[in-house]
Amino acid sequence: MNVSYLIAKRYFSSKNKRNIISIIANISMVGVAVGTLALIIVLSVFNGLEDLVRSAYSRFDPHxxxxxxxxxxxxxxxxxxxxxxxxxxxxxxxxxxxxxxxxxxxxxxxxxxxxxxxxxxxxxxxxxxxxxxxxxxxxxxxxxxxxxxxxxxxxxxxxxxxxxxxxxxxxxxxxxxxxxxxxxxxxxxxxxxxxxxxxxxxxxxxxxxxxxxxxxxxxxxxxxxxxxxxxxxxxxxxxxxxxxxxxxxxxxxxxxxxSDEQHVALLRAVKIEKAFVFVTFTFILLIASLNIFFSLSMLVIDKKKDVAILLSMGAEPNTIRNIFLAEGTIVAFTGALTGLIIGVGVCLAQKEFGLVSMGTLGNGLSQPYPVKMLWQDIALTVVAIIVITITVSIRPAQQASSIQIRDNL
Structure with missing residues (x-):
């Protein structure tokens, strides 16, 4: 197994969870989890609304x-x-x-x-x-x-x-x-x-x-x-x-x-709203991920002596950088996976049981919020998290790789 990942995992699963670095890392995970959860649910609702629009017009419109x-x-x-x-x-x-x-x-x-x-x-x-x-x-x-x-x-x-x-x-x-x-x-x-x-x-x-x-x-x-x-x-x-x-x-x-071209303006409006929602929630994810930047920066300061020891043992600067990149990835992906699982679960429950209603229709029946999960949305969410994680982790990782042995031993 990769040495950088093993050390990063050791830092992540450290028993000393009461220090400020661990608290900030946990806040980061919760923020990423909530952002991912919200993104999956909202995108699925927009997909459902798009299908609802199509089904509403399907009996009236020709092929x-x-x-x-x-x-x-x-x-x-x-x-x-x-x-x-x-x-x-x-x-x-x-x-x-x-x-x-x-x-x-x-x-x-x-x-x-x-x-x-x-x-x-x-x-x-x-x-x-x-x-x-x-x-x-x-x-x-x-x-x-x-x-x-x-x-x-x-x-x-x-x-x-x-x-x-x-x-x-x-x-x-x-x-x-x-x-x-x-x-x-x-x-x-x-x-x-x-x-x-x-x-x-x-x-x-x-x-x-x-x-x-x-x-x-x-x-x-x-x-x-x-x-x-x-x-x-x-x-x-x-x-x-x-x-x-x-x-x-x-x-x-x-x-x-x-059928779609007959209502192109309406469907385009739904897609534009979905795109704006994705950008908005991605920005929220970015803000939540700033805690990863702060926790990694503090971890670099806290682990200067460990880094100096690794460098004195022959570790390359790239190895040191990869340790902290892996640490940021573990924190982000733990939160993202948690949010993804909960989000998918909520969508499945809504689809099966209609937990949240849009209100009462003219016929007196309650219309549950439609949801439809697409693998493209899940993949796009994962890509966004990867890009955000690398963006916020790369600066602390570079700082760690530039630590001098003589100043910290």
Whole structure:
């Protein structure tokens, strides 16, 4: 075994634990342990939140979404639709018209986001499981129905059981002339409410689903669509490979977005916050590790005679330096390993038992804080500790290696 490590281990496990050097070393270990513990837990929580964001949108968003590079809509043709449908891995194509409109119900009104979708929309989105009232059917018995978010239903007090109170939707006409008559400024359409869904508050408070033909007539879009939503087959087809193939086929006029790219700003914000948290807690680890610097500096002073004896016995200055580097490493890694074990244990307990809750959801159920441990985070934490340990240990170690024999014997 390495002589430097053996001597460093002897200093670390010395029975004389009541001196100030040992106390500072123990404080260093506790500080590193707490910093490592906090870093592992917080990074795991951010990973869990990232997954929670993805799962919250997964039932609403398609695997791939085709939008125009310029403008908010584009012209569709049978040839374009067939070109997409013929690609390997494409299971379903849904035409979508999505825009803001004014919704009135009785004497109440609000601005909503209309999503007109072709009849096959619900097949892969499984929105039937998100229904709290009625059914997710945009067309039934030859008639069109609207499915509204729970927040919209609550604000307008929509009663889907009332067959004599349709929803009135108003959309501004695309006219250059300004009319003083309000009826000339808006297209209007009436449709019966057929159901209420609860997915995620962002959608529940503003979305209303209608048949594609209804949205087309209300907004005067004709063959234009705001997006095409693509579902990939469930037989193991790679979404990325289908995305690449679709980009080649459609050319530069269209953007093909996967699920993450559809919410790139939100996910980027989560990643930026995670990066800031990592930097902050790494700085806290650095501050905690300064105690290692002080304890090693004091240890060098305390062990000057031992160092002089080792040098007189033929030890190289590098050996002396390595002793104190090893001492700093032992202190840091003992604390880090302790913090790592406790942090992993806390994350596993949270994942299994939901010890800490985010609060009560709209359905009355408690949502535990999501956690997800990644080996990359653990590896990054270990690398940060190694860099910090070497940084704070190298100066005292160099001082020890420069001790003169004649001055200390």
């Amino acid at each position: 791939l979404k085709v939008v125009a590079v310029k403008g908010k809509s584009f012209e569709t043709t049978p040839a374009l639709l067939q070109k997409i449908k013929s690609l390997a891995g494409v299971a379903q194509l849904t035409e979508v018209i999505e825009d803001n409109a004014l919704l009135r119900y009785d004497d109440r009104q609000m601005v909503v986001k209309i999503k007109g979708a072709s009849a096959n929309y619900y097949v892969h989105n499984h929105l039937d499981s998100a229904m709290v009232d009625g059914r997710f059917e945009l067309e039934r018995n030859g008639g069109g129905y609207a499915v509204v978010g729970e927040g919209v239903q609550r604000q307008l007090q929509v009663n889907i059981a009332n067959r004599f109170a349709p929803l009135l939707l108003l959309y501004p006409k695309n006219k250059k002339k300004i009319s003083l008559d309000p009826t000339e400024a808006f297209n209007d359409g009436r449709i019966m409410p057929g159901g209420v869904f609860r997915l995620e508050r962002q959608y529940d408070d503003q979305y209303i689903f209608v048949p594609l033909a209804f949205a087309e007539n209300l907004m005067g879009y004709g063959a234009r669509r705001t997006s095409l939503e693509i579902q990939v087959k469930d037989d193991g087809e790679d979404v990325k490979s289908v995305q690449r193939a679709m980009r080649r086929v459609l050319g530069p006029e269209f953007k093909v977005l996967n």
